[in-house]
Amino acid sequence: MQNRIYSVDSAKAIKAQSYGYLNAIHYMAPHKFAGVGNLCSHASPACIAACLGLYSGQAGMVKDQDRDMNSVRLSRIAKAKRFMQDRAAYLLDMVRATDQVLAQAIAMNLAPCVRPNGCTDIAWEGVRFNVQRDGKGRAIAVTLGGANGLSIFDHYPDVQFVDYTKNHTRFARKLPANYHMTLSRSETNEAHCLDALARGVNVAIVFAGDKPSQWNGFDVIDGDKHDLRHLDPRGARGVVVGLSPKGRKAKKDTGGFVVR
Numbered sequence: 001m002q003n004r005i006y007s008v009d010s011a012k013a014i015k016a017q018s019y020g021y022l023n024a025i026h027y028m029a030p031h032k033f034a035g036v037g038n039l040c041s042h043a044s045p046a047c048i049a050a051c052l053g054l055y056s057g058q059a060g061m062v063k064d065q066d067r068d069m070n071s072v073r074l075s076r077i078a079k080a081k082r083f084m085q086d087r088a089a090y091l092l093d094m095v096r097a098t099d100q101v102l103a104q105a106i107a108m109n110l111a112p113c114v115r116p117n118g119c120t121d122i123a124w125e126g127v128r129f130n131v132q133r134d135g136k137g138r139a140i141a142v143t144l145g146g147a148n149g150l151s152i153f154d155h156y157p158d159v160q161f162v163d164y165t166k167n168h169t170r171f172a173r174k175l176p177a178n179y180h181m182t183l184s185r186s187e188t189n190e191a192h193c194l195d196a197l198a199r200g201v202n203v204a205i206v207f208a209g210d211k212p213s214q215w216n217g218f219d220v221i222d223g224d225k226h227d228l229r230h231l232d233p234r235g236a237r238g239v240v241v242g243l244s245p246k247g248r249k250a251k252k253d254t255g256g257f258v259v260r
Contacts, residue, residue, distance in 0.1 A: 005097035015226045016113060022105040023227055027053065027076050027118035034080035039120040042166040044186035046255030053119025056247030091129050092142040098156060099139065113228055117163045123170055125151050125179065153179050162229045164204055168192040171201055180230035182241055187256025197238035204241040208260045211242035
């Protein structure tokens with residue numbers, strides 16, 4: 001593989017191990033950063049300006065955050081380009097990497113939990129493909145689409161997948177049973193978030209300072225404890241997953257993405 005597909009050793013991923021999970025997170029360059037299309041169709045201006053995929057963690061460890069590159073940023077750009085320009089080959093790498101995650105989880109006596117969108121917002125339920133395996137079960141080829149094409153969730157029905165999305169329309173269709181999504185609030189979609197909460201969809205919100213106990217009448221839980229959103233409460237009314245701002249730009253945000 002040209003680039004490591006999943007991160008399992010970030011601070012965020014490591015937190016999951018104390019809950020019995022091996023958390024594998026898939027990072028590619030967000031939005032239009034790789035110059036090969038828009039991988040975050042519903043990103044708001046303030047979300048783009050403070051994107052965790054560029055300005056937090058190892059990706060943010062550059063002197064000039066708007067211009068400089070480091071190995072993490074370059075890797076995410078390369079992966080986004082391959083996904084958009086050579087998708088079958090990239091998905092083959094992704095399948096092989098998922099197989100490796102499953103083997104590692106078994107060896108560590110942990111349950112796998114995969115997040116396909118670490119800092120992108122791709123509708124993976126619509127990415128359809130088939131996998132050819134050899135006699136030993138090793139993935140050797142991927143073909144795209146077709147009448148019998150399956151999503152990554154169909155290929156791994158016993159694996160738990162989680163994601164955040166700002167695209168509220170994704171909740172209008174039936175999602176795979178093993179794919180748990182949390183709607184993410186921005187300064188432009190608050191009305192959709194309130195509607196989603198009323199319908200039982202959990203919503204992630206970034207708060208400056210201490211997280212409140214409630215937001216607009218909905219209970220707030222601490223989302224910084226782990227990234228295993230499928231473990232969050234679910235009911236007729238959604239809960240707010242309270243998050244702290246990550247990265248220098250998010251901490252200074254005044255565009256409405258961070259609730260103050």
